[in-house]
Amino acid sequence: MNTILRILKFSAQDIARNVWLSVATITILVLTLFSINIMATVRVISDNAIEVIKGKVDFSVYLKSEAGEGEILALKTKIEGLNNVKSVDYVSKQQALQKFRDKNQNNQQVIEALRELGKNPLSPSLNILPNDTTQAAQLVESLKRLDSDIIESRDFSDNAAIVKKVDYITGKINEAGLFVIIVFSLTSLLVIYNTVKVTIYTHRREIEIMRLVGASRSFIVAPFLVSALIYTLIAILLITSIFFPFLTLLQPYLEVFFTGYNINIVSYFINNFWFIFGVEFLAAAFAAASASLLAVRKYSKV
């Protein structure tokens, strides 16, 4: 117990009496963690953007104008029962016409042509949203095999090509994002490792003296380990108090960019608080502790 108290005392003394060195170390840790969290934010935003794009990819089955409501709803239920179907929306003739009018409200020629036609030329449809766009080909095959007299048209070739392209692009984005995050995390860990190593390098003469007056290696390394953990903890506390206001400032811009979609970056970080900052603390503490152990080991060979 006495030894633990002495180790804590030495660590506290070291931090307080080398205050500028401590401030510099913590600042570098905070900047590194800030960069990692920025990367995590970019990743969350890009994931959301991909989901938004994927949400726009659907398959439409056009139905005959004379199809009865009951038959349409029965077909809807049948399609909902297929694999990889997230949702099926029924768009009636009237709803389709309204959507068409809304979409072309500024195009007078189209509106005029519609009026001259004198009747609703559009068909009712079922819009099918896939669960997983990478499995869209199987869904298309299932839709092609559907046996129903009320289906007027089921040509999905354009959508299937778009889905394939979207999947290719999102796959590449994910791969590149993962690669950047791995490289960035490793670089950050190296920065933390070297920062702590340099901090201990400045203590190399003291470490030599400690050995000469009879301190065991464990007694020398323990205060440095405690200091490294305290630096990491302070850096994590600071980063949480800096990063949440930053996210709060960013949120309105995201809402404007993703109008109509529910993207809340602040909630994401709150919901995953312990995971994100817990993993960051453990990784940073591991790097700092390893640096302490190796550096003290190097300088205590007296």
Place this chain on the structure above:
Amino acid sequence: MIHLKNICKTYSHRTKVLRDLNLNIHPGEFVSIVGQSGAGKTTLVKILIGEERVDSGQVEIGGWDITRLSRREVPYLRRQIGVIFQDFKLLPKKTLAENIAFALEVSGGTNAKIKSIVPSVLKIVGLEDKADRYPTEISGGEAQRAAIARALVHQPKILLADEPTGNLDTINADEIIDLLLRINRFGTTVILVTHNREIVNRLNRRVVAMERGEIISDQEHGKYVL
């Protein structure tokens, strides 16, 4: 007290630093080890404090054979030998009292023991009024006295002084030597490694002269012969 038997030490570049060296130092002796740079004095000190190992021969201190001392045992050896150096080796971010207390804290000394011993050793070296000063706030002579106080906290049977006056002016150097003589009178064996001719001649104690890793002279009441 200290028995060195046929010890040899060669560094990696094949320079023989100690050649078949034999030396016996008895309890309570005051021995000056003299020699020019490269004579092997520093290597001898390093061997005595467990910083270096001999290639062959036997090293015994206070009945403890330290020839093949493991790294784990080194701290225990250093708690039994008081050592002072030319550059004092005080921890710069600790006060004098904390520097002295540190030597006890690392060996698990109780708080009560630390509270009683630290002021008493500071008093022995005449620094009781400078306990809360940092090493940068005192003179060289005072820093060396603080280093001696730290070396005394374990009440060592042996005090090893490696060029303790090398960084000091004559007055401070004389004060340090007087302090070492006083400690020797209490029964502590003192080994003084130096190349200061005046000090050695004034002491009129045993002088061991080294040259090229060998003892070339060992006189009971010797003078600086090199």
